[in-house]
Amino acid sequence: MKKSEKVRGISNYLYVIPALIMVLAFLIAPVVFVIYASFTDWDLLHPMNFVGLKNYIKIFTDPNLLVSTRNTLIWVVIILAIPMFLGLILAVFIKNVWFSKQIKSIFYIPLAMSGAGIGIIWNWIFSRSGLLNSVLISLGVLTMPTSWLLNVPQNTFSMAVAATWQVTGLNMILFLMGLQNIQPEVLEAAKIDGANEWQTFTRIILPLLKPITTVVIILNIIGSFKIFDIIWVMTAGGPARSSETLAVSMYKESFSLYQMGYGSSIAVLLSFIVFAVGIGYLRIVGREK
Amino acid sequence: MAKVVLKDLIKKYDDVVAVNKMNAVIDDEEFVVLVGPSGCGKTTTLRMVAGLEEITEGEIYIGDRKVNDVPPKDRDIAMVFQNYALYPHMNVYDNMAFGLKLRKTPKAEIEKRVQEAAKILAIEELLKRKPKQLSGGQRQRVALGRAIVRNPKVFLMDEPLSNLDAKLRVQMRTEIAKLHKRLNATIIYVTHDQTEAMTMADRIIIMKDGIVQQIGHPQDVYDHPDNMFVAGFIGSPAMNFLDVTVTDKMTLKHKDFELETFDNVKKAIKEHNLAGKDVVLGIRPEDLEDIAFVPGAKPSNTITAMVEVTEPMGAEIYAYIGIEGTLMTARVNPRSQVKDGENISLYVDLEKIHLFSKEDEKAYT
Numbered sequence: 001m002k003k004s005e006k007v008r009g010i011s012n013y014l015y016v017i018p019a020l021i022m023v024l025a026f027l028i029a030p031v032v033f034v035i036y037a038s039f040t041d042w043d044l045l046h047p048m049n050f051v052g053l054k055n056y057i058k059i060f061t062d063p064n065l066l067v068s069t070r071n072t073l074i075w076v077v078i079i080l081a082i083p084m085f086l087g088l089i090l091a092v093f094i095k096n097v098w099f100s101k102q103i104k105s106i107f108y109i110p111l112a113m114s115g116a117g118i119g120i121i122w123n124w125i126f127s128r129s130g131l132l133n134s135v136l137i138s139l140g141v142l143t144m145p146t147s148w149l150l151n152v153p154q155n156t157f158s159m160a161v162a163a164t165w166q167v168t169g170l171n172m173i174l175f176l177m178g179l180q181n182i183q184p185e186v187l188e189a190a191k192i193d194g195a196n197e198w199q200t201f202t203r204i205i206l207p208l209l210k211p212i213t214t215v216v217i218i219l220n221i222i223g224s225f226k227i228f229d230i231i232w233v234m235t236a237g238g239p240a241r242s243s244e245t246l247a248v249s250m251y252k253e254s255f256s257l258y259q260m261g262y263g264s265s266i267a268v269l270l271s272f273i274v275f276a277v278g279i280g281y282l283r284i285v286g287r288e289k
Numbered sequence: 290m291a292k293v294v295l296k297d298l299i300k301k302y303d304d305v306v307a308v309n310k311m312n313a314v315i316d317d318e319e320f321v322v323l324v325g326p327s328g329c330g331k332t333t334t335l336r337m338v339a340g341l342e343e344i345t346e347g348e349i350y351i352g353d354r355k356v357n358d359v360p361p362k363d364r365d366i367a368m369v370f371q372n373y374a375l376y377p378h379m380n381v382y383d384n385m386a387f388g389l390k391l392r393k394t395p396k397a398e399i400e401k402r403v404q405e406a407a408k409i410l411a412i413e414e415l416l417k418r419k420p421k422q423l424s425g426g427q428r429q430r431v432a433l434g435r436a437i438v439r440n441p442k443v444f445l446m447d448e449p450l451s452n453l454d455a456k457l458r459v460q461m462r463t464e465i466a467k468l469h470k471r472l473n474a475t476i477i478y479v480t481h482d483q484t485e486a487m488t489m490a491d492r493i494i495i496m497k498d499g500i501v502q503q504i505g506h507p508q509d510v511y512d513h514p515d516n517m518f519v520a521g522f523i524g525s526p527a528m529n530f531l532d533v534t535v536t537d538k539m540t541l542k543h544k545d546f547e548l549e550t551f552d553n554v555k556k557a558i559k560e561h562n563l564a565g566k567d568v569v570l571g572i573r574p575e576d577l578e579d580i581a582f583v584p585g586a587k588p589s590n591t592i593t594a595m596v597e598v599t600e601p602m603g604a605e606i607y608a609y610i611g612i613e614g615t616l617m618t619a620r621v622n623p624r625s626q627v628k629d630g631e632n633i634s635l636y637v638d639l640e641k642i643h644l645f646s647k648e649d650e651k652a653y654t
Contacts, residue, residue, distance in 0.1 A: 207378040
């Protein structure tokens with residue numbers, strides 16, 4: 001090997017080092033640390049003691065975690081069903097309607113807002129003296145104001161509505177992108193071939209949206225497992241930990257109750273589930289190809 | 290099969306008139322090519338026939354039926370697109386069968402028709418493949434196959450060869466022409482390529498700015514263009530144009546030369562009373578020849594000018610000569626001694642020259 005080639009070989013690695021340090025310091029190291037912490041009884045005050053699988057066993061016996069898991073599953077189902085469906089419908093609608101550009105931004109706006117901001121807005125809508133109650137009362141649907149965020153499991157559904165409001169915009173944009181990638185001539189060819197609007201949609205457009213649908217499903221699954229900010233702002237998991245999800249429980253155990261070890265084990269479990277679901281789904285999609 | 294009639298057809302996009310009062314009759318089993326530069330309205334016309342574009346004014350008949358308000362699927366037409374427009378998620382067989390399936394054709398019949406079309410187009414081996422596994426030429430065959438299986442009254446083809454490389458284009462050109470003979474189909478074919486138009490068409494319709502310039506048999510259009518646009522558009526290299534004055538002696542006078550005229554031109558001069566007027570002289574490149582190869586050359590049928598560039602093509606030489614700032618092309622004998630920067634005397638085949646009006650660019654001859 002010539003000297004200059006050797007130098008170039010070393011400099012190649014030098015270019016990578018800054019990025020490598022960033023990844024190691026801010027991604028790999030915390031992950032390793034959390035995994036380690038999940039096997040300890042760390043409480044921020046006392047030194048960490050290794051406790052083996054104690055935290056993990058606790059997860060499966062903790063009644064609070066059972067509620068969290070149930071709520072998380074409700075979130076996954078709702079977020080997978082409603083915003084995805086709405087996003088697709090909106091995308092198709094916007095693609096084919098002349099005033100699309102004007103109304104498109106209405107659905108973008110929630111996307112640009114933070115989850116906390118959305119939580120505050122919807123908190124006001126759902127509060128006892130909020131918008132929803134006054135509208136429903138004035139329409140005669142309700143006679144008394146309801147506590148949308150205090151009743152179980154109504155509170156989870158109410159918050160899912162708020163999340164839907166945010167997530168739908170993203171799904172819509174992704175589906176719009178998918179729709180825009182379909183050659184208009186393909187749809188015209190279908191028209192000439194004799195397909196009506198519905199046949200074109202089900203037999204041409206939907207199959208061609210499959211790649212983007214995969215992305216949307218993955219993003220929505222991961223997003224719904226991780227959902228935190230909206231819940232934290234609207235109910236903080238209450239009342240009486242009834243609307244917690246796994247992500248909220250993780251935060252609460254770690255930073256409210258200072259059970260860092262236990263919180264870490266929930267974090268590890270949550271990551272594992274998201275990973276497993278993601279990989280499993282990609283496998284299924286990959287096999288179909 | 291059926292004839293197609295376009296009657297006073299107009300298409301407007303807001304204030305822009307894309308097609309203006311177009312009239313044409315495409316006969317049953319005829320291969321008609323719509324040709325013109327981009328933006329001339331040819332594709333818009335085709336799309337109106339297909340039903341993909343609404344008609345602003347006028348009427349379209351397919352067979353005896355007025356189809357203005359008939360949706361594309363009920364017009365009994367098939368269309369081949371420039372970018373093939375195959376269904377990416379279906380294999381070749383399903384691409385071809387899709388239209389038949391939608392029409393609830395029996396399975397055995399679908400199978401028969403797809404196999405038949407595949408045989409005609411030599412794509413039997415590809416039926417299980419997806420479009421992305423095919424080359425451009427194969428995709429275009431599949432697109433043709435999709436049209437053939439439907440057995441439509443009219444085939445509409447929108448620049449079907451434009452995305453293919455030059456060699457494949459020539460090959461597919463002959464195949465489409467053969468296909469036309471075999472299917473006895475009415476075909477309306479859109480292209481910007483005048484070679485395709487000349488080689489494939491029974492008749493060509495030349496359009497510019499939404500207006501039909503001329504309709505006719507390719508050779509007739511070539512020999513007798515109605516105006517300067519058609520004269521310049523059809524034929525490659527394009528016709529040469531020079532400003533000349535008609536003298537009282539019925540010669541064509543230019544600063545550098547004076548050409549005599551033959552009967553056909555004399556007749557036009559008399560008919561249009563052109564003596565003393567400025568006109569545009571049109572000469573096709575093949576009607577100019579190095580005088581070394583023409584025994585009867587004399588000053589009254591010769592133009593002398595400096596050669597700016599020569600392009601040896603093998604079978605001939607393209608000599609580009611400059612006359613008063615106008616670059617003219619001559620196709621001269623390959624053994625000509627013509628050299629860049631030297632003067633050349635070119636014999637003009639005066640029987641084949643054209644005269645055009647300077648005002649409205651219409652042909653006198």
